[in-house]
Amino acid sequence: MTRGVLIAIEGLDRTGKTTQTSRLLERLDKSGVDATLIKFPERTTPIGRIINTYLTDKAFELSDQSAHLLFSANRWELAEKIRNLLEDGKTVVLDRYVYSGVAYSSAKGLPFDWCLSPDLGLPKPDIVLFMKFKHEDNVTREGFGEERYEVAEFQQRVKTQFEKFQNEDNWKTIYVDNKSIEEVGELIWAEYEVVARREREALQKFT
Template sequence: MTGARGLFLAFEGIDGAGKTTHAQALKARLEGIGHPVRYVKEPTEGPWGQKVRAIAREGRQGISLDDELEWFIRDREDDVRLNIAPALARGDVVIADRYFYSTIAYQSALGLDPDDIRRRNAAFPVPDLVFLIEISTPLSQVRIVQNRGEAANPGYEQESYLVRVKRRFDEMTDPNIVRLDGDQDRDTLSEAIWSRVRDLLDRPDA
């Protein structure tokens, strides 16, 4: 890539959709042909991300939805400042395993205003493409157990909650979102992702 700004790609979807699997596969493929890649995963391992991860493990335990949203935004501010913005400035490919689209879907499913959440994330870089991997909530529950060998966490993975989260993802109309059938076999889905990325890499301004 020779452009002033690198390529920014995000992977989204409910838990168990295969975001991490396909994000890491794309990272390896891009690095294999010589592209520098910065992979980020939200929530991060930073101080604000650790607060969010504690909710996933232990439940909310009286934490307000406003505080929870603030922690997500603070975590993303650090991620953009320390990782995403510098990598894009170098011309690298940035791959985000979850981004502000997840915050909109998951937090609005709890009752917060999705438009307000979007406004509070408006200052962050917008990905060139968002791969939204779609699966059913029953399949999500099966995969969570298969992948981790344990039940869904109490904070973000209960099926009744993920039904509402999926509905929020379904309502998104952002032009950079590419919807993908997560029921496809892994290789077919990987090739569909690669086809869209290759088209971006082949652009004259890339």
């Protein structure tokens, strides 16, 4: 059996990650691919509930280090589930992951390597699709400004931190400026197909 594909969709706030991860899941289902969607932060777990309060209640105070470690711990809450799904041949779609964890916290001034270290050992995505505005802005998207980090100047710093990952071998930028939801969905599907084909071919070589 082939190991499932682990695909993460990343990006700044309101770039369309949740819209696209749910569309991707529907399309995988229709194509007969057994897939699971996991969104980070996963706000319903014990740690996720604290994170949700932190994000939605500006009066709830946490040190930057504590907040960072909670986001990481939230991924570790789900790590075994992700690994088991992949080993069972299931595809897993992640709505944000380690990269968001590092980018948001290092944008606050915490050292990049310190931010990465608690996530070391988590399953590594086969592909990370980074949803990016080249010219336009995510701050004009509906709903922007509701949560703690949705401040334009901070978003710019987060973008700079995200881009430190751009030379990683699993990183792929998807430009979303002026593209409809359907058009972005097609670009994501094309990338998924490349990775899925590569996994199948890798299997053929060794069996």
